[in-house]
Amino acid sequence: METDIISKLKEANLLGRGGAGFPAALKWELVKKAEGEKKYIICNASEGEPNVFKDRFILEHYPQEVLNGIDLAFEAIGAATAYIYLKHEYFQKYGGRLKKLIGNKPIVLFEKPQGYIAGEETVICNLIEGRRMEPRQRPPFISDKGLFQCPTLMNNVETFYFASKINKGEYKNTRFYSVNGEVKKPGVYELPLQATIEQVLNETNNYPQFDFLAQVGGGAVGEILSKDELGKPAGGAGSITIYNLNKIDCYKLMENWADFLLNGNCDKCVPCREGIYRIKEMAAKKKLNKEDIDLIFNDLEKASFCALGRGAPTAFRGLISKMEKIQNGK
Numbered sequence: 247m248e249t250d251i252i253s254k255l256k257e258a259n260l261l262g263r264g265g266a267g268f269p270a271a272l273k274w275e276l277v278k279k280a281e282g283e284k285k286y287i288i289c290n291a292s293e294g295e296p297n298v299f300k301d302r303f304i305l306e307h308y309p310q311e312v313l314n315g316i317d318l319a320f321e322a323i324g325a326a327t328a329y330i331y332l333k334h335e336y337f338q339k340y341g342g343r344l345k346k347l348i349g350n351k352p353i354v355l356f357e358k359p360q361g362y363i364a365g366e367e368t369v370i371c372n373l374i375e376g377r378r379m380e381p382r383q384r385p386p387f388i389s390d391k392g393l394f395q396c397p398t399l400m401n402n403v404e405t406f407y408f409a410s411k412i413n414k415g416e417y418k419n420t421r422f423y424s425v426n427g428e429v430k431k432p433g434v435y436e437l438p439l440q441a442t443i444e445q446v447l448n449e450t451n452n453y454p455q456f457d458f459l460a461q462v463g464g465g466a467v468g469e470i471l472s473k474d475e476l477g478k479p480a481g482g483a484g485s486i487t488i489y490n491l492n493k494i495d496c497y498k499l500m501e502n503w504a505d506f507l508l509n510g511n512c513d514k515c516v517p518c519r520e521g522i523y524r525i526k527e528m529a530a531k532k533k534l535n536k537e538d539i540d541l542i543f544n545d546l547e548k549a550s551f552c553a554l555g556r557g558a559p560t561a562f563r564g565l566i567s568k569m570e571k572i573q574n575g576k
């Protein structure tokens with residue numbers, strides 16, 4: 247008897263490749279079992295964080311595999327319609343080809359508006375429904391009440407790509423990495439899932455010959471690591487950005503992150519709207535008051551409404567601690 251796709255995803259232990267790493271089989275199963283008049287699929291191609299571009303690579307080179315993955319989801323959960331939610335540039339560049347490949351299947355292309363928060367799953371549901379660009383309270387989770395209050399399966403482009411590979415028996419425990427920043431060969435590389443950051447840099451001939459910091463998991467909220475901390479896999483969306491310590495302007499970098507978050511948040515809640523603004527102010531003045539910073543980070547993490555605000559301190563905190571070490575000559 248042929249094994250069903252959810253069992254295959256479970257056996258392969260495929261984790262979502264959008265950043266959160268939720269087990270794909272569990273997600274598909276939840277939507278399959280959820281009760282609802284209709285069920286929806288959303289392929290999230292919003293790829294909104296700086297320095298992450300592996301979904302663009304997959305859409306460019308393997309759009310049919312992504313569509314095959316969506317077809318498998320249709321069968322597995324019994325969905326009515328699928329949406330491919332595309333970042334503006336991807337909509338412009340790949341929309342035509344995708345439409346041709348889709349033919350008359352019930353798969354709709356939806357163009358994402360500007361804004362980092364527009365890639366959050368409940369915001370995506372709101373936007374497709376024509377509502378405000380704001381996250382929803384969870385629970386209910388979208389697997390129960392997502393798009394139009396119906397059970398919704400949302401996965402990232404890479405997850406659908408690998409669902410197709412798993413179904414064909416071609417999955418080899420790999421993932422895609424976006425390697426960028428001050429490196430010799432920036433690009434997207436497919437390497438083992440468990441490769442350490444150091445291995446990815448070495449195997450792609452990108453290990454720096456200068457003092458550096460690495461940012462992993464996204465170019466605005468990703469963790470900041472020094473070279474003695476590269477012995478673990480790159481988490482999140484699998485991006486690795488290298489900063490040259492001889493050239494880096496830490497304050498400018500923090501200002502850029504704050505600008506990105508301020509332009510990309512939804513202004514719904516005070517800790518995020520006000521807190522990130524205050525971080526930007528301090529970075530612009532090149533004066534970080536430790537007490538203020540600690541207070542803002544604490545508020546962001548504990549009182550923000552959604553993951554954008556809660557995760558915002560990660561990169562700032564990492565960089566500030568590294569700055570202290572660098573200044574102290576450690």
Ligand code: SF4
Pocket residue numbers: 363381510511512513514515516518519550551552553554555556
């Ligand atoms: S933390 Fe608040 S302001 Fe920031 S994006 Fe989320 S809901 Fe919007």
